[in-house]
Amino acid sequence: MAIVKFKDFSWTYQGYKKPTLRNINLSVKEGEFLGVIGRVGSGRSTFCMTMLGLIPHFFPGRIKGELVVDGLSVEESSIAELSTRVGLIFQSPDTQLTGAGTTVEEELAFGLENLGVPQKEMNKRVKKMVKLIGLESFRNRSPFELSGGQQQKVAIASVLIMQPRILVLDEPTAQLDPLGTSQVFDLIKKLAKKGITIILNTQKINYLAEFADRVAILNKNKLVKVDKARKILTDVKLLRRNGIIPSVYTQLSEQLIKEGLYKGSLCLTLGDAKKMIKKVVKK
Amino acid sequence: MTPIIKASKVTFTYPAKVTALRDINLELNEDEVTAIIGQNGSGKTTLVKHFNGLLKPTKGEVLVEGKDTRDLTTAQLSKIVGYVFQDPDDQLFMSKVYEEVAFGPKNLGFKGKELKSSVKNALKMVGLWESRKKHPLDMNLNDKKLVTMASIIAMKPDVIILDEPTNGQDHQGIVKVESLINKLRKEHTVIIISHNMELVSKVADRVVMMYDSRVIFEGSPKKAFTKKKLLNKTYLKPPLITQLGQGVKGMPSDVLTINELVKELQKVSK
Ligand SMILES: Nc1ncnc2c1ncn2[C@@H]1O[C@H](COP(=O)(O)OP(=O)(O)OP(=O)(O)O)[C@@H](O)[C@H]1O
Numbered sequence: 109m110a111i112v113k114f115k116d117f118s119w120t121y122q123g124y125k126k127p128t129l130r131n132i133n134l135s136v137k138e139g140e141f142l143g144v145i146g147r148v149g150s151g152r153s154t155f156c157m158t159m160l161g162l163i164p165h166f167f168p169g170r171i172k173g174e175l176v177v178d179g180l181s182v183e184e185s186s187i188a189e190l191s192t193r194v195g196l197i198f199q200s201p202d203t204q205l206t207g208a209g210t211t212v213e214e215e216l217a218f219g220l221e222n223l224g225v226p227q228k229e230m231n232k233r234v235k236k237m238v239k240l241i242g243l244e245s246f247r248n249r250s251p252f253e254l255s256g257g258q259q260q261k262v263a264i265a266s267v268l269i270m271q272p273r274i275l276v277l278d279e280p281t282a283q284l285d286p287l288g289t290s291q292v293f294d295l296i297k298k299l300a301k302k303g304i305t306i307i308l309n310t311q312k313i314n315y316l317a318e319f320a321d322r323v324a325i326l327n328k329n330k331l332v333k334v335d336k337a338r339k340i341l342t343d344v345k346l347l348r349r350n351g352i353i354p355s356v357y358t359q360l361s362e363q364l365i366k367e368g369l370y371k372g373s374l375c376l377t378l379g380d381a382k383k384m385i386k387k388v389v390k391k
Numbered sequence: 392m393t394p395i396i397k398a399s400k401v402t403f404t405y406p407a408k409v410t411a412l413r414d415i416n417l418e419l420n421e422d423e424v425t426a427i428i429g430q431n432g433s434g435k436t437t438l439v440k441h442f443n444g445l446l447k448p449t450k451g452e453v454l455v456e457g458k459d460t461r462d463l464t465t466a467q468l469s470k471i472v473g474y475v476f477q478d479p480d481d482q483l484f485m486s487k488v489y490e491e492v493a494f495g496p497k498n499l500g501f502k503g504k505e506l507k508s509s510v511k512n513a514l515k516m517v518g519l520w521e522s523r524k525k526h527p528l529d530m531n532l533n534d535k536k537l538v539t540m541a542s543i544i545a546m547k548p549d550v551i552i553l554d555e556p557t558n559g560q561d562h563q564g565i566v567k568v569e570s571l572i573n574k575l576r577k578e579h580t581v582i583i584i585s586h587n588m589e590l591v592s593k594v595a596d597r598v599v600m601m602y603d604s605r606v607i608f609e610g611s612p613k614k615a616f617t618k619k620k621l622l623n624k625t626y627l628k629p630p631l632i633t634q635l636g637q638g639v640k641g642m643p644s645d646v647l648t649i650n651e652l653v654k655e656l657q658k659v660s661k
């Protein structure tokens with residue numbers, strides 16, 4: 109069943125003539141992991157904000173068509189209502205952190221407190237999240253006295269702790285080191301296995317290739333194509349036409365095919381590339 | 392050659408009692424591109440904020456062009472060292488791109504023709520001259536970051552520090568940043584902080600690796616990416632292509648690019 113459904117959906121920010129999202133039609137099934145790719149400025153961040161109702165309730169503008177999230181019409185529901193079902197992780201932690209708490213732990217508890225989660229349950233969840241995302245060494249510090257990457261981790265934790273049924277992530281690991289990035293992606297993968305619906309906007313095609321069920325391409329404010337992850341991510345013509353560079357593994361296989369060193373299909377993941385190299389070396 | 396920046400025994404503790412730098416000794420040479428790498432929270436941003444005087448050492452000293460940063464005013468220092476913030480929203484505040492870029496040089500006393508030409512030159516360099524009338528906060532992240540870079544370039548400092556210049560950018564953005572660094576290196580000493588090892592391997596002459604508030608390695612990117620033990624300890628990883636090469640028997644462990652790897656594979660398969 110579709111848990112998110114865009115129907116002829118368009119959005120124009122106030123003061124702008126052209127829509128930032130244009131005639132989007134898309135159904136996301138419950139429990140699905142959807143990757144979203146496209147150039148900066150293609151409308152991806154706006155797309156992410158629609159599902160929590162920041163559009164149209166926080167940013168003024170004009171909607172056409174319809175967006176239904178978990179049975180709620182986004183236009184007719186409040187952000188508060190939507191936020192019990194949808195968690196949105198922003199690209200910039202500054203946007204996310206409320207500053208309501210004087211410590212990292214309080215920042216994490218803030219949302220739960222608002223929902224009226226009992227103290228005991230709250231403490232338990234905070235503790236668990238601190239451990240999962242690796243915040244131990246600064247859990248009692250102010251969220252504003254942290255490094256950029258540490259802040260991003262806190263922002264991610266503050267959304268995950270709400271246990272949303274639908275998780276929308278807008279470039280969540282831009283500032284994270286390799287360890288932090290894989291911790292976060294592992295966690296997302298676990299949540300996906302539990303049946304949480306994931307919509308992930310990222311430039312890191314390598315990760316999408318491993319996890320996503322389907323991938324959608326946005327370009328110039330339109331949804332260009334949605335299909336199985338591997339199909340989209342190895343369609344180098346389609347990617348390049350939309351300003352997206354294929355994964356390094358794909359590029360390597362293209363090059364090896366061109367040089368006549370390898371005959372086979374294009375690689376996508378590290379696993380593919382390792383197999384390919386074995387073949388090339390054995391020859 | 393005398394170093395343009397020299398840190399001696401620098402220790403720094405934030406008011407919140409967090410010690411973010413311990414006994415840092417580092418010399419940066421003029422006209423080199425240095426990349427500082429390390430885990431989140433290892434002290435990279437704290438260190439470079441010492442180079443432009445945003446922070447002053449708790450112990451030890453930082454010399455910029457031979458002068459102790461404690462003896463220089465922020466204005467004097469910003470003529471020499473420009474710092475582009477990790478998060479562009481921390482830096483942008485004017486309502487027009489042009490004004491944003493003109494703000495710094497104006498403050499330094501640039502006037503008339505000199506002001507105009509430095510702003511124009513900086514905006515052309517980042518490819519945003521056509522967007523000069525836009526509102527910076529209305530721009531996409533790629534372009535916002537480029538505006539913050541232009542506003543530092545316009546001040547014509549000798550040293551330009553870029554804190555995570557490719558943070559959140561798409562491929563076109565990354566390509567732009569790379570070519571910008573290659574332009575900047577002709578006239579400036581450039582320092583970048585980055586988690587993007589592909590970028591580091593392409594542009595850096597020298598890599599400084601940080602771990603837990605200390606500098607634990609200095610050397611060329613090729614050397615840095617073959618230091619398996621250090622990389623493991625800091626949870627850093629070489630570029631993906633280097634990792635692939637390191638998995639093949641008999642192949643050099645410092646293959647950095649797709650082309651290098653293809654060449655090596657040609658040798659092996661013959
Ligand atoms: N204003 C502050 N007050 C107290 N501690 C701080 C402050 N800013 C940073 N820190 C701490 O100092 C240490 C170094 O932080 P720094 O910002 O230099 O890290 P970084 O290497 O730039 O990390 P990142 O890759 O996440 O940006 C971290 O432990 C961090 O928590």
Ligand SMILES: [Mg+2]
Nearest residue numbers: 255256436477
């Ligand atoms: Mg930093």
